[in-house]
Amino acid sequence: MEQRIERIKKQLHSQSYKLTPQREAVVRVLLEHEEDHLSAEDVYMLVKEKYPEIGLATVYRTLELLTELKIVDKINFGDGVSRYDLRKEGATHFHHHLVCLECGAVDEIQEDLLGDVEKIVEQRWKFDIKDHRLTFHGICHRCNGR
Amino acid sequence: MEQRIERIKKQLHSQSYKLTPQREAVVRVLLEHEEDHLSAEDVYMLVKEKYPEIGLATVYRTLELLTELKIVDKINFGDGVSRYDLRKEGATHFHHHLVCLECGAVDEIQEDLLGDVEKIVEQRWKFDIKDHRLTFHGICHRCNGR
DNA sequence: TATTGTTATGATAATCATTATCATTTGACA
DNA sequence: TGTCAAATGATAATGATTATCATAACAATA
Ligand SMILES: [Mn+2]
Ligand SMILES: [Mn+2]
Ligand SMILES: [Zn+2]
Ligand SMILES: [Zn+2]
Numbered sequence: 001m002e003q004r005i006e007r008i009k010k011q012l013h014s015q016s017y018k019l020t021p022q023r024e025a026v027v028r029v030l031l032e033h034e035e036d037h038l039s040a041e042d043v044y045m046l047v048k049e050k051y052p053e054i055g056l057a058t059v060y061r062t063l064e065l066l067t068e069l070k071i072v073d074k075i076n077f078g079d080g081v082s083r084y085d086l087r088k089e090g091a092t093h094f095h096h097h098l099v100c101l102e103c104g105a106v107d108e109i110q111e112d113l114l115g116d117v118e119k120i121v122e123q124r125w126k127f128d129i130k131d132h133r134l135t136f137h138g139i140c141h142r143c144n145g146r
Numbered sequence: 147m148e149q150r151i152e153r154i155k156k157q158l159h160s161q162s163y164k165l166t167p168q169r170e171a172v173v174r175v176l177l178e179h180e181e182d183h184l185s186a187e188d189v190y191m192l193v194k195e196k197y198p199e200i201g202l203a204t205v206y207r208t209l210e211l212l213t214e215l216k217i218v219d220k221i222n223f224g225d226g227v228s229r230y231d232l233r234k235e236g237a238t239h240f241h242h243h244l245v246c247l248e249c250g251a252v253d254e255i256q257e258d259l260l261g262d263v264e265k266i267v268e269q270r271w272k273f274d275i276k277d278h279r280l281t282f283h284g285i286c287h288r289c290n291g292r
Numbered sequence: 293t294a295t296t297g298t299t300a301t302g303a304t305a306a307t308c309a310t311t312a313t314c315a316t317t318t319g320a321c322a
Numbered sequence: 323t324g325t326c327a328a329a330t331g332a333t334a335a336t337g338a339t340t341a342t343c344a345t346a347a348c349a350a351t352a
Contacts, residue, residue: 020300020347040339055302060339076222080310095204099274107351113266117259118282125255126287127244134280137262142273166318166329187310206310215344227309257332 001031002096004089011069024050030072037075037083037106046131055080067093075107100140107140147177155214171197172208176218176232183252185231221279223252238264238265242278246286253286 008027010017019027029046030038036118038046063084066072073085075093088095088110096109118129154173155165165173173193176184186193191204209230212218217241219231231288234241234256264275 008311022301053302055304057303057340058301061300073260076224076225078220078222091287094347098267098271101276107271109267109271113263117263120259121244121255121282125244125253127200127253127282128285129282130247130283132283133279136267136275137275137278138276139274143273144274164319164328168330199331201333203311203332204330207329 001028004031007089008071012065013089015069017065017069022047022051022054022058023065024061025054027066027071029064030084034086035108037077037085039081039083041081043084057117071130077135094133096134098140099135099137100143101137102139102143105140105142147174150177155207156213157217161215163211164214164270168193168197168200168204169208170212171200172205173212173217177214180232182253183223183231185227185229187227189230211242223281240279242280244282244284245285246289247271247283248289250284251280251286 001026005019005024005027009024012019012023021055023049026043028050029043029054033046036042040056040060040063041065044054044056047054047059053075063072067074071087073087074082075085076082077097077099085094087116091110093112093114096113098105098107114132114134118132121127122129151165151170151173155170158165158169168215171193172189174196182188186202186206186209189209190200191207193200204275210219213220213230217233219233220228221231221240221243222228223243223245231240235242235253237256239258239260242259244251244255245252246252260278260280264278267273268275
């Protein structure tokens, strides 16, 4: 955790941004909820527990900054809010998601299953892929198992 | 075109909805812009040309209805608006998209490239896939060709 | 150390896409 | 023709995000 924060700090510095206490508090919340898909409001609530004087605007600004630096990915599951997803360290691609239509759970696939597909797209469509988004909608194993 | 509308009419009737003049006007605009990815506001503007007395709320309601019936897919490319994408007739899957980071163009891949990937996901994650969303972000062939 | 300039912050107002409300209209049917 | 449910259009309300602006933090410099 501390090392992870240290590396994020370096990433910020390399673009001449500072890791202010507010920014660090936001990053800590994201790290502590790595599995989840928090909205800005979610992050705000959680940060306030440890850092009550933070402002909502600062949370939005920090999340925007982290998105720019590709430390988090901003994603939209179709409910009205953007959600923020910490990128696994060293991950070159955005992981995939499984959204359950029954219970609403969002599971993650960390493995990259798109290697072959991307080769085809690059060749046939002459498209230079930088990133991707892949989400499956269906029934999760928990809801199915009955 | 007329036959396509006729079939959509039947689809509505089968769920005991009517194809009102307003709804038909919306469907016509979608058909005339099959390649595009129109927002509700876009659709509203275009429908007004032929049907000036239509209300914005009706456009939203119609698009919602068409989404429910899986005649269109609602998609979000990360600018602040939802966009509506007519499903190709008989298509069982939502087609894929190529978003150019340079010029902003959105191209489509009608072919389903996810067959093998979906088999793996269904088996390994015990997830019953009903639909998917796949978008690639990168540089399109036009921007790359220079 | 005092001064200056830049960056970040927090409170709050503004924006804007979408949804809710409600009176009115339409059209099917008795 | 009268009745009823569904659909519509105008408009208000909502709610997430962004803009604004005065203040704070802080580094660099004199
Ligand atoms: Mn995720
Ligand atoms: Mn499309
Ligand atoms: Zn489930
Ligand atoms: Zn391009």
